[in-house]
Amino acid sequence: TPSDNLAPVHYFKAIERIRELAEANDPVATFHMGKVYALGIAVLQNLDEGIRWYRKAIALGEPRAYANLGWFYQSGHGVSQNKEKAFELLSYGAEHGVVSARAAIGIMLLTGEGCPRDPAAGLANLEEAFNDGYLNAGNHLADLYFEGKNVPKDTELGHGWLMKVANRGDERTMAILGHYLLTGSHGKKDPETGLKLMQQAVQHQFLP
DSSP, rough: OOOHHHHHHHHHHHHHHHHHHHTTTTTHHHHHHOOOOOHHHSSSOOOOHHHHHHHHHTTTTTTHHHHHHHHHHHHTTTSSSOHHHHHHHHHHHHTOOOHHHHHHHHHHHTTTTTSSSOOOHHHHHHHHHTTTTTTTHHHHHHHHHHSSSSOOOHHHHHHHHHHHHHTTTOOHHHHHHHHHHHHHHTTTTOHHHHHHHHHHHHTTTTTO
């Protein structure tokens, strides 16, 4: 249809509008220009250019730019790996509302990655990230308790965290917990609850 044919044009125009705003020092637009180049959205991927825009967004105070550049330093993606710098940048993002960064520093505090190890603070940050709506933090907590790595092993707590995530409507976690309970593979067997969770995952249109 004609409207479909115009969709790519509108998309490119949107990016050009974002660029105009970014060049006028709008912090949100500047952050999005970083994403455009870092991910190669409608442009050739260019990490150096993406990082340049992220640094500009940081200078303008955009918390998500701190977090995204922090992940680059953590992984060494596009920059020289620097775990201490990663923790610093992610911490700023976490303190200014980026809940995925809050979960990231929680894990770093648990392992002592780029910072002094502080398991209590790590767990608190993961729980806070979950309570603020970052459901994957609950999955991280479940894995930690199942594995007993960096925290005491506690199967009951692991199942409890998965159930919290499932109760928030995450269909993938419903399916995972359902499988665990049906098979007893993670220290607890409850076929009735497991089957109900699997059925709920299907109702939520989860397709593994």
